[in-house]
Structure formats: C-alpha cells, structure tokens
Amino acid sequence: MTTNDVSLTHALPPSAAEASRYRSLLAAARGLVQCDAAALLQLEGDVLRPMAVDGLSDETLGRQFPVAAHPRFARLLDSPRGLRFAHDCGLPDPYDGLIAGQPGILPVHDCMGAPLRLRGIPWGLLTLDALEPHTFDAVSPAQVEALVALVEAGVEAVQTIREMEARAAREQAVAHALRAGRGAPRELLGSSAAMKQLYSEIETVAVSDLTVLLLGETGVGKDLVAQRLHARSRRSEQPLVQVNCAALPEALADSELFGHKRGAFTGAMHDRDGKFEIADGGTLFLDEVGELPLSVQAKLLRVLQSGEVQRPGSDRTLKVDVRVIAATNRDLPAAIAQGRFRADLYHRLSVYPLVVAPLRERGRDVLALAGGFLEENQHRLGARNLRLSPASKSALLAHVWPGNVRELEHVISRASLRAVREQPRGARWTAIEPRHLALESSVVGAPADLRRKAVSLPAEGQVPPVAVRSTLREATLAFQRAWLDEMLTRHQGHLANAAREAGMDRSNFHRTLRKLGLLQADDADARNQSGANL
Structure with missing residues (x-):
C-alpha cells in the first residue's frame, strides 16, 4: 500500500468492531503500565480525535482536540520517543475532570505519552494518565519503547483488517457487476439498414474512451447497445456497472453514485463504495440519465470534468478511471429549455451521440427478434418447436410497435403461453397464430x-x-x-x-x-x- 493509500483510509471513523479492537489494545497497555486512564488518539490534519479510551469518561469520545490549542499534545507529537510531564507542569492537561468513576471533577497529576507511527507515517498519540503524582516514576524508557511497539503493532493490525474488509467488499461489488454485465444472454439482432449503421457506429466509438449518449424511445434496447460498446472496448475485462437513474430516490442518488462515509447521514452505518468506485477501470452505464435530479447532475458534471469522486461525509477525493455511457428516451434539449437538465452536463455526456432506431424502422428485424424470444419461451415452457405462422409474420411486420422491442418480447411471451395451452400432446410443433398475438389488444390496450x-x-x-x-x-x-x-x-x-x-x-x-x-x-x-x- 502506498503512502497515499494510508492517508486516504486511516482517517475514517472506526466501526463498532474496530472500536472494540482499540479498547482491547488499551486494556493490554494498562496491564503493562499501571495507570488510571489511557487513550488512543488519531491525527487528522491538525486535530486529534479519540478512537478509544479506557478509564476516561464517554464524554471524551465526543471531543476533538486541535493540536494548536493543547500544548501537551503538541509536545508529545514532536517528541521522538515520548515524554513524561512532571506533576507540577504548568501546561494545561486536556483530561482534567474527565477521569471516569470519580465523585468530583479531579485534576490529573501524572501523565505521559508517545507518538505513534503507521508504516512510517505519523498516526496519532498514546496517552497514559494517573491521579496520583509519581505513578510513572518506575517506568523506564525501555518499557515505554516496548509499549509503543505493542500499540503500533496493534494499530497496524486493525488497519490491515479494515483494508482487507474494504478490499473484499469492493471485489464482491465488482464481481456482482461483472456477473450482471456478462450474465445477459441477449445480443443485438437485426440486419436492417438502421441496425447496420448502428453496428458501424458502435465499432467506431467502442475502442475509444469517449463518453457516449444513447438516444431512443423506451424499449429499443439501449442497454444491449451499452453492453456491446463495453464488450468491444479495451475495458471489456473490467466491470460494466449499470445504474437505473429513474429508480434512484433523490435522497439516495448521491450515495448510490458516489458512495458515502459512515455517519454521513442517518442510517449510514458503514462506509460504502459508490458505483463510480466499483466501475473504476471499467464502464459505468447511466440508464435514464434524464431523470437525475438537478442537484445530482451538478455533482455528476464535476466527476466527468475532473475524474475525481468525493464521498458524502468526506472531505477527501478519490481519483477514478471510468468510461461513461448514458442513455435516455427524453428530449434533453427540450428539458434544458425547461430548466430540468443542465446544458453543460448534456454537452459532457453527448460527446458521441448514438441514436437507436425504433422497431418500426427496422423492417424484417422484427422476425429475427421474435425468433429469439420464441426460443427463450420454448425452453421456459418446455414446448416443442414454437413457430410463427405466415399470417402471424405478416401481422408482426404490419404492427407499429409503440413499445418497441420490449413490447415485442411481451407479445411473444403471451402468444407462446396461449399457443402451448391449446396445443395437443405429441404435436411436432406449436404454431403461433394471429389470435395468439392479439396485436389489436397490444395497440389499444383496451x-x-x-x-x-x-x-x-x-x-x-x-x-x-x-x-x-x-x-x-x-x-x-x-x-x-x-x-x-x-x-x-x-x-x-x-x-x-x-x-x-x-x-x-x-x-x-x-x-x-x-x-x-x-x-x-x-x-x-x-x-x-x-x-x-x-
């Protein structure tokens, strides 16, 4: 792990399991050096934040200690091997009145501490305090050095566990994305002029990292186009992560896309990778991008401009390498004119626009698509040789298909079920007739x-x-x-x-x-x- 990796991860708040490990570490430290209280403080910029305390009141965990405001802490951080302060030292003690289990507000009379380092980088402080003067007179420098080594080893172990858990979570998310992207058995079908033009455009842009905006009516198969673009790109071995923007509640859209830090909002119990992080190195498909709230559009624009993601609740940024494909059935220029979509985001997304033709403009492709759906239904229903009659083929070719390929899929599924139900046992094939298609019902829905x-x-x-x-x-x-x-x-x-x-x-x-x-x-x-x- 690099220096940057450590700086990005060590400042995250501890989970309940981590806090328990830190408390166990402090209990072991108190077993080696007798004292009334011990604390483990992590350095975040110029502020020390308690990660665990033993013998101090719970109030301490809610405090933050700016180093500039606490000279004892500043001196401990600057010391090479730690310091012990005399009982009559005039520097104010940050823990006065915070010792647990005392009947009144009592001052600390003996204290010592040492800086901690993690993989060569300053991590924080270990502090030990006692109510009685001269408690630490018998503690030798060798004992302090051994104590510091023990605590640093424990901190590194906790950090390693956190990194392993984060890595496992990301690998699980990436594996899920890969299964979702590769598990779809369908492929773009058709040999019409419109589809040949689309195939040519896909081959042209797939090998680049240009952002692609897929335009077309609902149900034309924009998701399949996105899968084909990814499969023919240099990122094909990396995840294709799909997000349905229309299904994202505004309150959760930030978290879904950019992740969040534990405690960023009510219910954020764990750190979470956003879809941009999961897709790092691969492709992110933003379906129905025209449905994103304006507040999220602004953040998406920043990511596209800088390639950097900032999790809600965090002041740090992560660099990601993601190719974005977006899709919409909305008229985005009209949405821009109505103030519902950002013009600058539109121009960022439409670097290479691709129009997916509606099914009514694909001619006889409807029969090839119907054949694929018949094959799926044949296996699903356990039927033999589902076939379209000549009259059904004519009916399919004549239909306008306002719902496009999705409507065709549903029509074929219903027709297959009706035809199989009527078919006598032992028949060599099952014919799909116009009455099974019921296309007049499909058109009017009445x-x-x-x-x-x-x-x-x-x-x-x-x-x-x-x-x-x-x-x-x-x-x-x-x-x-x-x-x-x-x-x-x-x-x-x-x-x-x-x-x-x-x-x-x-x-x-x-x-x-x-x-x-x-x-x-x-x-x-x-x-x-x-x-x-x-």
Missing part, C-alpha cells in the same frame, strides 16, 4: 368490448377494405388513426387518460398521435389542460 365499440374490426383472416387499395403499412396506419381518433373523442381530448387506456408511455403516445396527424406539437398542452378542467 377491453374487447370497448375496441369493438370504437372501431368495427374485420373478422380474422379478412382483409380490411382499405388494404385493397393501399399497402399493408398504409392499411395499418389507417386503422390506428381511426381507432386513436375515436379514443380521443371518447376521453374528450384528455391525452393522459387516453394514453393510460392505450397502455402506452405518455411520450410515445404523443409521438404516435403526431405521426398520424392527430396532434400538433403546439396543442398538446391545450388539450391536456382542457381535459384536466373537465
């Missing part, structure tokens, strides 16, 4: 009777009249436009209620309405306000 009331759906297998004079995609869009228009009418223009019934994320719902020409960007607020007043 009960069947409401769907029939809103739009007269064609019977299964029947081609809607509009499809005869247009492409399949145009027919699908026409169907969605009619249904959504009816839904808006039914909810009297209240977008939030309509989105909730549709089972869609509100931002995706707005985007779909604008794409279908049912909503102008400047009248969304007006319609929501109108609906809210009803």
